[in-house]
Amino acid sequence: MREVTSSSGAPRRRGRRGRVLLWAAALFAYAFLYLPLAIVVAYSFNDSRLNAEWVGFTFDWYRKLANNNEMLLAAGNSLLIAAVASLVATTLGTMAGIAMHRYQLRFLPILVLAPIAIPEILMGVALLIFFVMINFTLGLVSVAIAHIAFCIGFVAIVVRSRLAGMDESLVEAARDLGATPWRAFIHVTLPLIMPGVIAGALMAFTLSIDDFVITFFTAGAGTVTLPLQIYSMIKIAVTPEVNAVSTLLMLLTLLLIVIASKVSPNFFRGTADLEEKR
Numbered sequence: 001m002r003e004v005t006s007s008s009g010a011p012r013r014r015g016r017r018g019r020v021l022l023w024a025a026a027l028f029a030y031a032f033l034y035l036p037l038a039i040v041v042a043y044s045f046n047d048s049r050l051n052a053e054w055v056g057f058t059f060d061w062y063r064k065l066a067n068n069n070e071m072l073l074a075a076g077n078s079l080l081i082a083a084v085a086s087l088v089a090t091t092l093g094t095m096a097g098i099a100m101h102r103y104q105l106r107f108l109p110i111l112v113l114a115p116i117a118i119p120e121i122l123m124g125v126a127l128l129i130f131f132v133m134i135n136f137t138l139g140l141v142s143v144a145i146a147h148i149a150f151c152i153g154f155v156a157i158v159v160r161s162r163l164a165g166m167d168e169s170l171v172e173a174a175r176d177l178g179a180t181p182w183r184a185f186i187h188v189t190l191p192l193i194m195p196g197v198i199a200g201a202l203m204a205f206t207l208s209i210d211d212f213v214i215t216f217f218t219a220g221a222g223t224v225t226l227p228l229q230i231y232s233m234i235k236i237a238v239t240p241e242v243n244a245v246s247t248l249l250m251l252l253t254l255l256l257i258v259i260a261s262k263v264s265p266n267f268f269r270g271t272a273d274l275e276e277k278r
Helices: 002-043 060-066 069-102 108-117 120-133 140-164 168-176 181-209 213-218 226-234 240-263 267-277
Strands: none
Touching: 002 240, 060 240, 069 108, 069 140, 069 181, 069 226, 108 140, 120 140, 120 213, 140 181, 140 213, 168 181, 181 240, 213 226, 226 240
């Protein structure tokens, strides 16, 4: 009887030790990821221009940020580019996702997913060379085109993931009842995949508004977006004003991701597919 107890206790102790190690590794990983973000948020309320020590709580940096014309211009440019890029990328990405789901096209997935797999710096250089070759003036339009190019693949993956869970018999029933392909798409397919379309649009907006690398290569002189403006500020010093704008940008990004996850239950499955494609 004692032998049975001792032999069964050893695996139990090993199981508890494994769970403790797993929790410790998880806590370390999450602390490594989110502790720097928490510090940025906390020091955005620090009543000192230096981030060396905590002096007191204040909202002055957010008030100064609201009166900073250069920062407001950069934020307006980023919002405009993100809105245009997400609108166009959602339209084209939805069509690409439907085509990849319904038709066995050999090269379409490669063309759609290539911008996702290509490193951003390589894509930025390639787009810059392309714009120079065609004598296209760099500015807000070139940045918007560049953002559309790399957002299409993300939208297509999310939409295709939504289509994978759709009941195709509903579309077939609509066709049997006399609906044309277009009417079946408008009245059956589109409402069913709309959560995926909205999630893809929010994802494209999020990726566009905080992109730095591709924007850096395609913006040109005189065109400033919010990430570029933040970069120009931190080259001098990381002030609480930089922390404040970083906090607002982080909150906006997290809000959009939460909305996308609530709208489409397949959102995170789509993002997992994106990581596999990388």
